[in-house]
Amino acid sequence: MIKRLNFLGTPSRDKLNLFISIGVFLFVLGIADVILNSFFEINITSILPRLFNYFTPLIFGFIGLHYIRIEFSGNRILDNLNKNINSNWFNAVLSLLIIFVLIQNIPPLLNWLFFDANFVGETKEECTGSGACWIFIKTWFPRFIYGLYPNAEIWRINLTFLMLIALVISGFFVPPKIKKYIIIFLLFIFPFIAINLISGGNFGLEWVETTAWGGLSLTFIISIFALLFCFPIGMFLALGRRSLAPVIRYSSIGFIEFWRGVPLITVLFMASVMMPMFLPDGTYMDKLVRVIIAITLFEAAYMAEVIRGGLQALPRGQYDAGKSLGMGYWRMHLLVILPQALKLVIPGIANTFLALVKDTPLILVVGLLELVGMIDMAKSNPDWLGFATEGYIFAGIVFWIICYSMSRYSQSLERKYKTDR
Amino acid sequence: MSDQIIQMENVNKWFDDFQVLKDINLEVRQKQRIVVCGPSGSGKSTLIRCINRLEEHQKGKIVVDGIELSENTKNIEQVRAEVGMVFQQFNLFPHLSILDNCSLAPIWVKKIPKKQAEEQALKELEKVQILDQAKKFPGQLSGGQQQRAAIARALCMEPKIMLFDEPTSALDPEMIKEVLDAMVNLAKAGMTMIVVTHEMGFAKEVADEVIFMDEGMIVEKAATKEFFANPKSDRTKLFLSQIL
Ligand SMILES: Nc1ncnc2c1ncn2[C@@H]1O[C@H](COP(=O)(O)OP(=O)(O)OP(=O)(O)O)[C@@H](O)[C@H]1O
Ligand SMILES: [Mg+2]
Numbered sequence: 001m002i003k004r005l006n007f008l009g010t011p012s013r014d015k016l017n018l019f020i021s022i023g024v025f026l027f028v029l030g031i032a033d034v035i036l037n038s039f040f041e042i043n044i045t046s047i048l049p050r051l052f053n054y055f056t057p058l059i060f061g062f063i064g065l066h067y068i069r070i071e072f073s074g075n076r077i078l079d080n081l082n083k084n085i086n087s088n089w090f091n092a093v094l095s096l097l098i099i100f101v102l103i104q105n106i107p108p109l110l111n112w113l114f115f116d117a118n119f120v121g122e123t124k125e126e127c128t129g130s131g132a133c134w135i136f137i138k139t140w141f142p143r144f145i146y147g148l149y150p151n152a153e154i155w156r157i158n159l160t161f162l163m164l165i166a167l168v169i170s171g172f173f174v175p176p177k178i179k180k181y182i183i184i185f186l187l188f189i190f191p192f193i194a195i196n197l198i199s200g201g202n203f204g205l206e207w208v209e210t211t212a213w214g215g216l217s218l219t220f221i222i223s224i225f226a227l228l229f230c231f232p233i234g235m236f237l238a239l240g241r242r243s244l245a246p247v248i249r250y251s252s253i254g255f256i257e258f259w260r261g262v263p264l265i266t267v268l269f270m271a272s273v274m275m276p277m278f279l280p281d282g283t284y285m286d287k288l289v290r291v292i293i294a295i296t297l298f299e300a301a302y303m304a305e306v307i308r309g310g311l312q313a314l315p316r317g318q319y320d321a322g323k324s325l326g327m328g329y330w331r332m333h334l335l336v337i338l339p340q341a342l343k344l345v346i347p348g349i350a351n352t353f354l355a356l357v358k359d360t361p362l363i364l365v366v367g368l369l370e371l372v373g374m375i376d377m378a379k380s381n382p383d384w385l386g387f388a389t390e391g392y393i394f395a396g397i398v399f400w401i402i403c404y405s406m407s408r409y410s411q412s413l414e415r416k417y418k419t420d421r
Numbered sequence: 422m423s424d425q426i427i428q429m430e431n432v433n434k435w436f437d438d439f440q441v442l443k444d445i446n447l448e449v450r451q452k453q454r455i456v457v458c459g460p461s462g463s464g465k466s467t468l469i470r471c472i473n474r475l476e477e478h479q480k481g482k483i484v485v486d487g488i489e490l491s492e493n494t495k496n497i498e499q500v501r502a503e504v505g506m507v508f509q510q511f512n513l514f515p516h517l518s519i520l521d522n523c524s525l526a527p528i529w530v531k532k533i534p535k536k537q538a539e540e541q542a543l544k545e546l547e548k549v550q551i552l553d554q555a556k557k558f559p560g561q562l563s564g565g566q567q568q569r570a571a572i573a574r575a576l577c578m579e580p581k582i583m584l585f586d587e588p589t590s591a592l593d594p595e596m597i598k599e600v601l602d603a604m605v606n607l608a609k610a611g612m613t614m615i616v617v618t619h620e621m622g623f624a625k626e627v628a629d630e631v632i633f634m635d636e637g638m639i640v641e642k643a644a645t646k647e648f649f650a651n652p653k654s655d656r657t658k659l660f661l662s663q664i665l
Contacts, residue, residue, distance in 0.1 A: 315510075318512060318514065320475055320506075323473075323501060324501055325530060325574070325578060326501040326502030326526060326530045328494065328498055331530065335525060335529060336525075340514070419560065
């Protein structure tokens with residue numbers, strides 16, 4: 001069929017301009033057909049039979065793309081286009097379908113998100129447009145970020161995270177000598193400052209129950225602490241699982257397999273309901289602490305297996321070389337084995353970290369409300385019923401930004417430590 | 422005191438049921454240079470790996486520089502710091518530059534200040550003629566350069582004994598000479614060396630004694646000239662006729 005339609009002959013360089021004009025014309029016609037159909041209710045091909053008529057954009061586009069598929073046309077743009085989206089008829093059809101789907105869906109989406117959306121106002125009643133009601137997000141924004149933390153004390157959370165950001169950023173710009181101290185400070189001293197500042201109770205700061213903590217700041221608090229602890233624990237478990245001492249090996253295996261075998265929800269329930277029963281009488285451990293411990297151990301088990309994968313990948317010669325230079329177990333592992341193994345599994349580590357961050361909303365089940373939990377609460381507020389979509393889109397965007405930045409950072413680490421092979 | 426530095430008495434070793442070393446008796450004096458040869462699988466690598474306890478022996482006694490090798494990890498680390506080893510596959514640390522490869526163990530095991538360790542490393546790299554490669558990573562070097570870097574790395578620990586396990590058999594022919602030259606220089610400087618190799622030219626040039634191993638036993642052990650001029654055992658004769 002294509003052959004017979006092809007009364008102009010095979011597209012070639014000789015009649016480049018002719019083919020391109022016809023091809024582009026048909027392609028544009030196909031696109032115009034879709035646009036007119038979807039948004040203006042005009043059907044330029046209504047004279048044709050119904051069944052045929054439905055496929056006209058595809059057919060026009062297909063023939064158009066066929067005409068401009070000229071190899072080595074000499075035109076850079078055309079060559080690139082052909083190579084990437086129009087290399088054969090199958091690719092052409094796929095490209096067309098994707099273009100059509102985008103044309104049909106992007107404008108309505110943009111309308112809902114921006115053009116018909118409501119940005120100004122304070123109450124639900126001011127959401128009169130047909131689009132999204134961003135007033136909902138705007139009004140609840142402080143709650144989404146700070147949870148039920150008292151308004152007058154919010155500066156403490158702000159100060160903590162500003163300090164954290166300032167420290168991290170300065171870490172990138174100072175010379176390595178000072179960087180070392182910043183890292184030590186961040187890992188070993190800052191967490192205590194942060195906790196004291198946020199929970200208060202001394203230095204004249206008002207005590208704020210952890211049940212009042214919430215929103216995105218809680219997401220960060222849980223994620224950061226869990227990440228901080230699950231990494232070294234995972235590393236010890238990975239080494240333990242390869243240890244020659246049976247006691248260490250079997251307890252590592254038991255630990256890892258236990259935590260990998262139970263769902264996180266169960267773990268969270270156990271942490272919040274059952275763990276207090278096992279604690280000795282009179283001792284009290286905050287629910288948030290218990291939950292962080294639970295998430296940490298849960299993710300540490302996964303981290304252990306990721307790191308073990310890296311250890312497994314190293315050739316025996318590296319161990320031989322380390323030993324033959326007189327290094328003991330710890331020196332060999334810290335100087336030779338772990339740096340290489342960890343480098344190999346950066347993608348896996350990033351994966352585990354991302355999973356951890358995305359698992360945090362589950363703490364909802366034990367009554368702690370981080371970002372998604374707060375949105376859940378807001379959307380069931382009688383004054384604000386019916387804005388779940390806006391809320392979840394907001395949560396999705398926030399989580400995506402967090403996770404995407406982590407993923408980019410891990411990629412840059414990979415590039416930075418690429419020295420070999 | 423005698424100048425004996427390695428002493429192996431009735432050493433036996435098994436991998437599960439398989440006996441790799443059978444009643445090995447060997448004495449090495451200071452500054453002695455010994456070449457070990459023999460067919461593949463005869464236990465040459467295992468023999469020299471037992472000397473710095475990369476492999477454990479199950480029976481017999483090994484004493485290195487007055488320290489007996491046993492379960493005691495302190496002893497083992499002490500022996501390993503005194504015995505340098507060069508491997509067939511180089512085994513450089515790919516995440517560190519050549520200079521860091523060489524200074525790592527002196528800094529962290531011998532606790533030498535970083536600056537001093539690096540100076541020493543540069544000196545050793547110069548001796549094996551790859552001073553210009555110091556800042557590069559192992560993956561960027563040729564095989565011959567990597568093996569010379571590995572020799573320099575071992576020498577930075579100032580070992581009393583150097584073990585070589587087929588240092589040239591993973592190399593292209595044109596690179597073998599540069600590595601052998603480095604080893605000859607080392608021999609001339611008076612290092613105690615045990616070298617597993619099939620480079621008989623090297624053996625004739627530097628070895629005091631040659632050992633022939635087969636099936637886990639030392640079949641023949643003789644002064645170099647004697648070994649090549651008139652080997653006693655038939656198996657040695659056969660082996661020599663095959664590789665010479
Ligand atoms: N880790 C191990 N586990 C089990 N058997 C082993 C192990 N290492 C070596 N062997 C066996 O021990 C025997 C001696 O090995 P060894 O590596 O010492 O031989 P070799 O003389 O060095 O040989 P080549 O010239 O091929 O290097 C071989 O039969 C080998 O299969
Ligand atoms: Mg061998």
